[in-house]
Each structure stands twice: as C-alpha cells, then as structure tokens.
Amino acid sequence: MEKQSxxxxxxxxxxxxxxxxxxxxxxxxxFTNQALWMLISLVSISFVFIYGSRKHQLVPGRLQSIAELxxxxxxxxxxxxxxxxxxxxxxxxxxxxxLILFGNVLGLLPxxxxxxxxxxxxxxxxxxxxxxxxxxxxxxxxxxxLSLFWISSAPLALRPILLIIEVISYFVRxxxxxxxxxxxxxxxxxxxxxxxxxxxxxxxxAIAPIFAIxxxxxxxxxxxxxxxYVFTILTCVYLNDALHPGH
Amino acid sequence: MASNSDNSAVGMPQLDFSTFPNQIFWLVxxxxxxxxxxxxxxxxxxxxxxxNRRKIIDGNIAKAEEIRLRVxxxxxxxxxxxxxxxxxxxxxxxxxxxxxxxxxxxxxEDSKIATTQLINEAEGRLKELRxxxxxxxxxxxxxxxxxxxxxxxxxx
Numbered sequence: 401m402e403k404q405s406x407x408x409x410x411x412x413x414x415x416x417x418x419x420x421x422x423x424x425x426x427x428x429x430x431f432t433n434q435a436l437w438m439l440i441s442l443v444s445i446s447f448v449f450i451y452g453s454r455k456h457q458l459v460p461g462r463l464q465s466i467a468e469l470x471x472x473x474x475x476x477x478x479x480x481x482x483x484x485x486x487x488x489x490x491x492x493x494x495x496x497x498x499l500i501l502f503g504n505v506l507g508l509l510p511x512x513x514x515x516x517x518x519x520x521x522x523x524x525x526x527x528x529x530x531x532x533x534x535x536x537x538x539x540x541x542x543x544x545x546l547s548l549f550w551i552s553s554a555p556l557a558l559r560p561i562l563l564i565i566e567v568i569s570y571f572v573r574x575x576x577x578x579x580x581x582x583x584x585x586x587x588x589x590x591x592x593x594x595x596x597x598x599x600x601x602x603x604x605x606a607i608a609p610i611f612a613i614x615x616x617x618x619x620x621x622x623x624x625x626x627x628x629y630v631f632t633i634l635t636c637v638y639l640n641d642a643l644h645p646g647h
Numbered sequence: 648m649a650s651n652s653d654n655s656a657v658g659m660p661q662l663d664f665s666t667f668p669n670q671i672f673w674l675v676x677x678x679x680x681x682x683x684x685x686x687x688x689x690x691x692x693x694x695x696x697x698x699n700r701r702k703i704i705d706g707n708i709a710k711a712e713e714i715r716l717r718v719x720x721x722x723x724x725x726x727x728x729x730x731x732x733x734x735x736x737x738x739x740x741x742x743x744x745x746x747x748x749x750x751x752x753x754x755x756e757d758s759k760i761a762t763t764q765l766i767n768e769a770e771g772r773l774k775e776l777r778x779x780x781x782x783x784x785x786x787x788x789x790x791x792x793x794x795x796x797x798x799x800x801x802x803x
Contacts, residue, residue, distance in 0.1 A: 412658070415660040415661060417660060417663070417666040417669065417670065426665070426666060426669055428668035429672060430669055431673075432670075434669075434670060434673060435673040435676075438673055438674070438676075438677040439677075441677075442677065442681060442684070445681065445684065446684060446688075449684075449688070449689045449692070449693075450684075450688050450689070450692070453696065456692070456695060456696050457696075458699060458700055460696075464696075467689075468693065468696070471689070471693045472693075472697075490690075491682065491686050491690060492682070494685055495678065495681050495685045498685070499678065515670075515674075517661070518660075519661045519662070520666070520667045520670040520671060521671075521674050524670075524671050524674055525674075582661065586659075586661065
C-alpha cells in the first residue's frame with residue numbers, strides 16, 4: 401500500500417468491524433473487535449464499580465469515589481429533570497450512561513475500538529430510548545400524551561403549525577440523538593488519525609502534527625465525557641416529556 | 648461493500664449495513680449483561696454504602712442533639728446553683744447587718760449611760776461650786792456692808 405501515495409492515511413480504517421476469531425467471514429454471531437471492546441468495557445465497569453467499592457468504605461477511596469461520583473451524578477440528574485418518578489427508570493439510564501461513557505473513554509486508548517462511533521450502536525440505543533419513552537408516555541398518560549404536541553400555552557391560531565413542528569421534532573429525536581454521539585466520536589478519532597498520518601509522512605517536521613494530536617486528544621477527552629453526559633441528559637429530558645407531557 | 652479483504656476502508660465503515668446484525672447482536676448481549684450487573688451488583692452496593700453513611704450521619708446528629716440537651720440541662724443546674732448561692736449570700740449579709748445594728752445599738756446605750764453619769768457628776772460639781780461662791784459673795788458683801796457702814800458713820 402505504501403506505493404500508492406506518499407500520504408498513507410486511512411483515517412476510517414479504525415472503524416472497520418473485524419471478526420477476530422473466525423477469520424474473514426462476518427456472521428451475525430462472529431466475535432468482532434467491537435464485541436471485544438464491549439467486553440473490555442464490561443470488565444472495566446465491573447472493576448470500577450464492583451472491585452473499587454468492594455469494601456463498602458464509609459469514607460471512599462479513589463475508585464469508590466469515582467463510582468459514587470458517577471452514580472449520584474446520574475441519580476441527581478434524573479431527580480432534577482424528571483422528578484422523583486423518574487427514579488424508577490434510574491437503572492436503565494445509568495446503564496446507558498456508563499455504557500456510553502466507558503465506550504467513549506476506552507475508545508481514546510491507542511489501538512482501541514470505539515463502539516460508540518458506530519451509527520448502528522448509537523442508533524439502536526437512541527431508538528430504544530425513543531420507543532421506551534413513547535410507550536411510557538402512552539402508558540402513563542393514555543391519549544393525554546398527545547398534549548405534548550398541542551401547545552396549549554400558544555395562541556390558538558399558531559397551534560396547528562406548532563403541532564406539525566412538534567411532531568416532526570419528536571420523530572427526529574432518535575436521529576439527532578444517535579448521530580450526535582456517533583458523529584462526535586467518529587470525527588475526533590478520524591482527525592487524530594489524519595494528523596497521525598501527517599506525522600508519519602513528515603519525518604522531523606512531525607513535531608507540528610504531534611503537537612496537534614496532543615491538542616485534539618485533550619479536546620477529545622472533554623468531548624467523550626460531554627457526549628456521554630449529553631446523551632444521558634437528553635434521555636432524561638425525553639423521559640420527563642413522557643412523564644409530564646403537560647409542560 | 649465490505650472491505651475486510653484488503654484491510655482498508657472504502658467510505659465509512661459505519662454505513663456498511665452488512666455488519667449491522669452482528670453489531671446489534673453483540674450490543675444487545677452487552678446491554679443485557681451490563682443491565683444485570685447494574686441492577687444486581689452496582690445499585691444494591693451503592694445504595695448500601697449510601698444507607699450506611701446516612702445511618703452514621705443520622706446517628707451522629709442524634710448524639711450531638713443529646714449532648715446539646717445535656718449541656719443545656721447542666722447550664723440550668725449551674726443557673727440554679729448560682730441563684731441559691733446568691734440568696735444565701737443575701738441572707739448572710741442581712742444577718743450580719745442586723746448583728747452590726749444590734750451591737751451598735753448596745754454600744755449607743757452604753758455610751759448614753761456613761762454620758763448621763765458624766766453629766767450628773769459635772770452638774771453636782773457645778774452645784775458645789777455655785778454653793779461655795781454664794782457663801783463667798785455673802786461674806787464679801789457683809790464685809791463690804793460693814794465697811795460702808797463704818798465710812799458712813801465716820802462721815803457724820
């Protein structure tokens with residue numbers, strides 16, 4: 401491949417789903433690099449939350465502090481946004497949060513695979529949230545859930561127009577929800593890869609792209625956490641809409 | 648479209664729909680296992696830690712409240728003791744004041760008696776002196792009378 405061009409940059413290669421146990425054929429059950437990193441994420445989560453707080457310390461140690469911080473952060477967020485009733489759905493939202501957070505953070509390790517950069521994964525999660533929230537809305541409020549689209553505080557003449565806008569924005573939610581996360585993850589990793597390709601081609605001048613990589617990497621550290629937070633807080637907002645469609 | 652053969656991506660691997668069933672299968676497995684871990688390990692553990700902490704904090708607050716009550720009780724006791732001591736002090740002061748007054752009255756009585764005695768004595772002596780002087784005046788006037796008489800009779 402070296403002979404093709406001086407710049408041997410393949411920024412998208414890192415996202416290829418690769419069956420690592422069964423050779424080249426990719427069946428629906430093949431164990432892939434993506435599944436491997438999901439497994440690593442599972443182990444990391446268990447390490448932080450179960451091993452880290454195994455002593456049930458009253459005054460938490462380092463790992464237990466991290467675990468408690470995340471746990472109560474999400475807990476308080478649900479109470480703040482969706483109210484006390486939202487706490488019923490805490491296990492689901494917390495699962496979602498640590499799944500995305502660990503996927504994002506582990507994805508920053510060199511040679512790792514970022515499963516949250518795949519639209520299939522984020523799309524599945526966003527659709528699950530969308531369907532679950534819609535079902536909760538109808539189960540909790542019956543047909544009254546539709547008042548979410550009928551803005552009673554707006555002038556009567558505007559309401560039909562707002563109805564259309566609200567319905568469209570409601571159905572766009574899973575799309576924006578999933579693309580926001582996957583797009584952010586993909587873009588950051590691709591940018592780092594592109595700069596890394598420059599560094600490989602420039603020889604001694606590589607100092608500039610390496611500096612750029614460091615800067616982008618720092619930015620990405622911020623982005624991965626913020627995107628996990630954004631995904632979770634939007635889930636809470638949607639849940640709140642389902643629980644209290646009146647406002 | 649799958650690009651595993653030459654190990655280089657054509658376009659976005661994210662849009663390679665042939666990998667979707669595989670991705671979603673593993674994601675579902677992952678989600679279910681993770682949810683089980685959250686539900687059966689993480690949440691009970693965190694709630695247990697939190698409840699323990701709450702219990703100890705509440706216990707400490709109750710203990711502090713108890714100590715506060717005891718302190719206020721002790722303060723009340725101190726106040727009472729102080730009151731008692733004050734009234735005792737007042738009593739003692741009153742008693743000693745009365746005592747002093749009594750003694751002063753007694754002393755006054757004594758001195759009165761002594762002065763009346765002295766006055767009487769002085770009066771006695773004054774009387775004596777007056778009596779003495781009366782006699783002397785009589786004698787002098789008698790002498791004076793006899794002198795005057797002799798002078799008058801001689802002048803005749």
